[in-house]
Amino acid sequence: MKKRVVSLLLALGMCFGLTACGQGDGGESTADNGGSSSTETITVRIATQHPDDYPSSQAMMKLAEDLEERSGGVLQCDVYTNNALGGELDILDQARTGTVEIIYCSPTAATMNPKINVFDLPFLFENYEQVEKVVSNEELMNEILGEFVDYGIRPMAAYENGLRVISSNKKIESLADLKGMKMRVPQAPISIAIFNALGANATPVAFNELYSALQQGVVDGQENGYPTFTSNRYYEVQKYIAESYHMWSINELFVSDVFWQKLTPELQEIVQTACEESGVYQRNLYREMQDSSKQEALDNGVEITYPDMTEWKEATESVYTDFYAEYDWGEELVQKILDCANS
Numbered sequence: 001m002k003k004r005v006v007s008l009l010l011a012l013g014m015c016f017g018l019t020a021c022g023q024g025d026g027g028e029s030t031a032d033n034g035g036s037s038s039t040e041t042i043t044v045r046i047a048t049q050h051p052d053d054y055p056s057s058q059a060m061m062k063l064a065e066d067l068e069e070r071s072g073g074v075l076q077c078d079v080y081t082n083n084a085l086g087g088e089l090d091i092l093d094q095a096r097t098g099t100v101e102i103i104y105c106s107p108t109a110a111t112m113n114p115k116i117n118v119f120d121l122p123f124l125f126e127n128y129e130q131v132e133k134v135v136s137n138e139e140l141m142n143e144i145l146g147e148f149v150d151y152g153i154r155p156m157a158a159y160e161n162g163l164r165v166i167s168s169n170k171k172i173e174s175l176a177d178l179k180g181m182k183m184r185v186p187q188a189p190i191s192i193a194i195f196n197a198l199g200a201n202a203t204p205v206a207f208n209e210l211y212s213a214l215q216q217g218v219v220d221g222q223e224n225g226y227p228t229f230t231s232n233r234y235y236e237v238q239k240y241i242a243e244s245y246h247m248w249s250i251n252e253l254f255v256s257d258v259f260w261q262k263l264t265p266e267l268q269e270i271v272q273t274a275c276e277e278s279g280v281y282q283r284n285l286y287r288e289m290q291d292s293s294k295q296e297a298l299d300n301g302v303e304i305t306y307p308d309m310t311e312w313k314e315a316t317e318s319v320y321t322d323f324y325a326e327y328d329w330g331e332e333l334v335q336k337i338l339d340c341a342n343s
Contacts, residue, residue, distance in 0.1 A: 041073065042267075044259070046102040047080040047091040049207050054231045055289050056104060056159050056251060057081045059282035063102070066274045071267060087208045089187075096152035098258025102275075104159045104251045107188040112151040115144045118333055119250040120190035121323065122316040123309070128287055130341035131160070131248055135279070137340050144333070145252060153254040156272065157279025161225050161249035162286050165241050167234055168221030171303065172242035175199065175311045184210055184222040193319045194246065195223075198312060214238060225249070226293035227286060235300040242305050246312065253279055 046064055050057045057079075064077035085091050085100060088108055094100035110117045118124075125131050135141060135158040145155040172178055179199040185191040187204045195202035205213045205222075213219050214237040221238065223246070229235065253275055260268065298304065324330045 041076050042262075044075050044077045044101045045080065045085075045099070046077055047085045047094070047100045048104065049083045049086075049088050049091070050228075051082045051231050055227055055286040056161075056282055058285060059159065059278050060102070060104075062281060063274055063278040066277070067271065070270045070274060074267065075270075083208045087206050089206075092153070095254055095256045098152075098256050101256050101259040102254070103153075104253045105153075106161065106186055106249060106251050107190065108186055109148070109153075109252070110188060113145065113147040114327060115147065115329070115333065116250070116252065117188070117190045117323070118144060118330070118337065120188055120194075120247055121334065122194050122247050122319055123313050124334075124337065125163075125248045125341060128163075128283075132283070133343060134337055134340050135160075135250075135283075140336060140340055143336075148252075148254065149257060152257045154257050154260050155252050156255050156275035157253040157282075159251040159253050159279060159282045160286055161228060161251050162290060163245040163248050164223050164225055165229070165243050165245065166221055166223045167229055167238040167241050167302075169237075169239055170220065171240045171305060172307060173305050174307055175315060181220045182218075184213060184219040190319065190323070191223075191247075193322065194316055197316045197318050199315070211237065225286070225290065226297065227289045230293040230296045230300075235297055235302050239301065240303050240305065241297060242307055244307065244309065244312065246309070246316075253282075 044064070044067060046060050048054075048057050048060055052058075052061075060079050060081075064079050067075045067077055080100075085094060088105060091100055091103045092105050092109060095103045107116045107120050125134075141155070141158070148155050166172060166178075166183070168181065168183075170177065170181065175198060178195075181200045182203050183195045183200040184205045185195055185202045186207065192202040192204065203219050205219060210222060211232060211234065214222060214234060222234070223244075226241075229238075229241070255271060255275065260271070263271065294304070320334070323334075
């Protein structure tokens, strides 16, 4: 068994080959549409925009090991971290065309299936116990994410970017302190709506450009979980965190449907089970890292504030109103999630 983590420099030399064909090197090949032979080896490219020490990257490395071991070496995995194959939208497109086999993605994928946006709604979950009830409900998760299969990616398990906090170079002690700040948000419509509703100037910036945007003052702050803050060393360019926990963020684990359709039923079962277990592993790892990452931020001189969220919740009620107006299924789906979370 082997696990290969491919660095950015190595990946740059491979990108053209990855986008040009669906076969591995040195005699390794993907299967014909009828399903792969058990004697073939299949290259599985696993890609993420996050660095090696981030919980999701760590989970993908373990997933690679599990796939190789459980398939008896038929599945041979290369893990591309730290934007080695491009940013989130790049690897999403690669998964859809089958040049990358496994990725995870935030609600930037909402252009294909807007139902994933429901997880970005503000203050939807109060704690991780509620989150776990929802993401472990197979029927409900399929209702939310099942349509992605029509776009060439198959949802497998929920990774998370956790309960999010706000970092900045201005101390945020109340909602008024956020007014007019240029807040980096992902290229996701609900995130944009939340921070505009809070009085900030929501500014979408690609994740792989975020550090430089903070460093150069293109934006005043950003919002992510504690592990994202520390693994990307944002404490070098941001000195305050407001522990808002304003939203929980999903990073859904996807398998390319091109890859899936080439697998035998036995290999499909191996991939399905390993991905589901990887989701549980990643969420547990993320939550363990949240506490240590918070301490790491403090150790690096970051000051943490704890604003009262009452007025923040009132200010973002309009986000729900607009969501329900835009999607006729919106209110019913939110109620299903709340019922499940509070069961």
